Amino acid sequence: MPWDFATEPEFQEKLDWIDDFVSTEIEPIDLAFSTHAVYDKAHPVHEKVLRPLQEEVKARDLWACHLGPDLGGKGYGQLKLGLMNEILGRSSWAPSIFGCQAPDSGNAEILAHYGTEEQRSRYLEPLLDGRISSCYSMTEPQAGADPQQFRCRATRDGDEWVIEGEKWFSSNLRYAAFAIVMAITDPDVPVYQGASMFLVPTDSPGMNIVRHVGIGGEPEGEGSHAYVRYEGVRVPAENLLGGEGQAFVIAQTRLGGGRIHHAMRTVGMCGRAFDMMCERALSRTTQGEVLAKKQMVQDAVAESWVQLLQFRLQVLHAAWTIDQVGGHQARTEIAGVKVATPKVLHDIVYRAMHLHGALGVSNEMPLIGMWNVAPIMGIADGPTEVHKVTIARQVLKGYSPSKGLWPSAHLPERRAEARSRFAHLLDLEVGNL
Numbered sequence: 001m002p003w004d005f006a007t008e009p010e011f012q013e014k015l016d017w018i019d020d021f022v023s024t025e026i027e028p029i030d031l032a033f034s035t036h037a038v039y040d041k042a043h044p045v046h047e048k049v050l051r052p053l054q055e056e057v058k059a060r061d062l063w064a065c066h067l068g069p070d071l072g073g074k075g076y077g078q079l080k081l082g083l084m085n086e087i088l089g090r091s092s093w094a095p096s097i098f099g100c101q102a103p104d105s106g107n108a109e110i111l112a113h114y115g116t117e118e119q120r121s122r123y124l125e126p127l128l129d130g131r132i133s134s135c136y137s138m139t140e141p142q143a144g145a146d147p148q149q150f151r152c153r154a155t156r157d158g159d160e161w162v163i164e165g166e167k168w169f170s171s172n173l174r175y176a177a178f179a180i181v182m183a184i185t186d187p188d189v190p191v192y193q194g195a196s197m198f199l200v201p202t203d204s205p206g207m208n209i210v211r212h213v214g215i216g217g218e219p220e221g222e223g224s225h226a227y228v229r230y231e232g233v234r235v236p237a238e239n240l241l242g243g244e245g246q247a248f249v250i251a252q253t254r255l256g257g258g259r260i261h262h263a264m265r266t267v268g269m270c271g272r273a274f275d276m277m278c279e280r281a282l283s284r285t286t287q288g289e290v291l292a293k294k295q296m297v298q299d300a301v302a303e304s305w306v307q308l309l310q311f312r313l314q315v316l317h318a319a320w321t322i323d324q325v326g327g328h329q330a331r332t333e334i335a336g337v338k339v340a341t342p343k344v345l346h347d348i349v350y351r352a353m354h355l356h357g358a359l360g361v362s363n364e365m366p367l368i369g370m371w372n373v374a375p376i377m378g379i380a381d382g383p384t385e386v387h388k389v390t391i392a393r394q395v396l397k398g399y400s401p402s403k404g405l406w407p408s409a410h411l412p413e414r415r416a417e418a419r420s421r422f423a424h425l426l427d428l429e430v431g432n433l
Ligand SMILES: Cc1cc2nc3c(=O)[nH]c(=O)nc-3n(C[C@H](O)[C@H](O)[C@H](O)COP(=O)(O)OP(=O)(O)OC[C@H]3O[C@@H](n4cnc5c(N)ncnc54)[C@H](O)[C@@H]3O)c2cc1C
Pocket: 103, 135, 136, 137, 138, 139, 141, 142, 143, 144, 145, 146, 168, 169, 170, 171, 172, 215, 225, 376, 379, 380, 381, 382, 383, 384, 385, 386, 389
């Protein structure tokens, strides 16, 4: 009977170790250094602080453990990664220390699948080793969720491809050694067959940053999401990844994983907000009793507990499904967690902030930072509406229209059928009367 919600004891031991390691060794890094430095591998914190911690993680067989052994991981799969990511989600730095930082984790998967041997040794190995950062450059200023409006072009010129166009919100480009860029190679067919993916070193001439866009609260121009112009950028023919017209097949390789990894870490973030909510409920006194005694506060705690448990099980189920049937077959489940992520984060963080009063919305608690993440989760990797469309389309494939005028659940017809089936008994019933 495989319906078992228990974690195997050996892996639970590892999770307990991770939990302690994140609290004692990693969370202080979050308090001392800016989140931007996570991707800036030239920052001394990487060599001096992160490297020894990464070695400890490797020694415990917990490094990049979603990847197979050929790529230096343990091949633990998504379910175990889900359980780990719930803990890692408490810290901006923890995923880097465990070798599963987005977008590098997804980009590594692309290079592993589609890179040449030379590209793998030049980019994949240092990326997996945490020595370089990478960028994924797909969204354009005029279009994100609708790729049919993409304009960035790549044209073949002898042994090279020439890339021309603009990209928007290319995260961490300022720190990246290479970008994986989507560009149209055949404008005469639908974009889903006419777009291709390229490996572009960030020191390529013609790759010009217009500005670094920040997200809410960051000073203008100092963010880490690049608005970039590709102005006649030339790359060798072998930098075309996976063949012409394959961009969306490749994008699925990385985005499916990326989406669920955000959700896994959001479980951790929600758990942290929930812990703060409960501590506050038991600590703050008003009108002669602690907040925890007020029924409306109990409602906030109970609603949050239910939402978090539902969300956690949904995420772990999606991870398990990916392990069973692969990311493509699990796209409904992945879209499901993508839809749930911003809503659950929003609701739980809002209640936690609210119970903290002014302190909750102040910059002296981490809650406002989490609050900013909720709308981002609804947009990054595709807006909620698009994922709802995916769910509805997939789910509706399992249904058919009703055969006649009335729905198949229409009671008069069903009752007539049932009565005719049991007519011999019903006749007796009438006869008895
Ligand atoms: C923090 C962050 C990091 C990001 N990092 C990267 C990155 O590294 N690389 C990269 O390429 N991109 C990145 N993006 C961009 C992201 O993928 C896009 O923002 C996203 O795909 C939405 O595109 P858009 O912003 O152009 O919004 P639009 O496509 O213009 O959509 C705007 C709104 O319109 C509505 N909408 C859109 N489509 C539909 C529909 N079919 N039905 C109903 N309503 C709809 C939704 O409300 C949606 O939010 C990042 C975004 C954020 C916020």
